[in-house]
Amino acid sequence: MSGFEPTREAAHARLAALQPEAYARSRNHLEGAVTHLSPYLTHGLLGLAEVLQALRERHGLDESHKLVQELGWRAYFHHVWRHRGEAIFASLHAGPLPDDAYAPTLPEDIRRGATGVPAIDRAVRTLYATGYLHNHARLWLASYVVHLRKVHWRAGADWLYGHLLDGDLASNHLSWQWVAGTGSHKPYLFNADNVARFAPREWHSAGSAIDLSYEALDALARRPREVGGGRGEPVDEPALHRAPPPGLATEAGPLPPAAALVHPWSLAGAPPGGPAAGVFFADFHARWPWSERRWRFAADRLQQIAGVPHWCEGPVPAGATAWADPHAAPWLAGARAMPVAAAFDEPARACASFTQYWRGTRMARAGSGARA
């Protein structure tokens, strides 16, 4: 996989390269034909509706196709965030053990990719080297952290979010809850045989702490004691930054009163109006630090669109305009937030499961007038 360039051209190149049939056959394999669209979707370089439209028009896909369903998971997690708000950052319901049976912080050997389980240590190295992980690797990592090492899912979720280029608070934190069993009916478990089936040889983990039957793993998930770790060679964890890292320029002055704002989740371009101004929200990053790679991804694109981005401490001026996004919403309260085109029709009620959501929605039809 090559890196992720923060440009519309790179995003469209990913879209043009999609192979839906190969995706459906191979998506669970670490070397399968996955799309690598997630950093572009998270940062609004591509809209979900825009991707679905391309899948419909170029490939004739509908809701029955696996790729459309996977994109549906993203939309479902945002549906849950819309309905539950801040509640998604705490356990939605009880998991296999009470919350206080899990450690509140991530042990050093996991952070440093030194657990001695090749699949986990590889995943951590890949994450730090690229800012991206295949879905299966994310599932393995989260399951190991929560069920074998007894670390609270929230500690793992916050850490992973910071290092991912595609970190999306709904997809990330709700996926961790799905794995933990606090957002699904049972814990997600995996073993060395599963890794051997879907990952290249260097990831294989026979003889390690995950080389167990599913019965044994299920019993482990339901008892409070952790399996030990810490037998591997450590790597350095890249720093996470709550403010722009050294060398990344931002402007501290006030925003123009009627600015067309571009924030890090709307990097396709400025909304209509003007003048365009890029913006980072200080309060967001006080809570959610990012890796340097991610800061640069967003800042490079903001710079392309609107010059040096502003460092915004507090809400934006009333009279400014911006594309709506839930990550940015608290700081856009006084501004005109322009809706992004819906990708899927919104079910009338809050859905308690993906299955319920999927039964209650369809791919939205184009033509709402909002940005794709």
Ligand SMILES: Cc1cc2nc3c(=O)[nH]c(=O)nc-3n(C[C@H](O)[C@H](O)[C@H](O)COP(=O)(O)OP(=O)(O)OC[C@H]3O[C@@H](n4cnc5c(N)ncnc54)[C@H](O)[C@@H]3O)c2cc1C
């Ligand atoms: C523990 C954990 C944490 C995750 N954190 C994030 C995150 O912060 N941001 C994020 O975008 N995705 C997250 N995901 C979902 C998924 O792993 C990634 O979207 C996917 O791996 C991104 O790679 P891709 O674009 O090549 O995916 P593909 O497999 O090619 O899928 C295409 C698109 O469908 C959507 N999608 C696919 N699978 C999922 C899924 N399970 N849940 C939600 N959307 C999905 C994504 O938008 C993705 O870009 C997480 C999953 C897990 C298990």
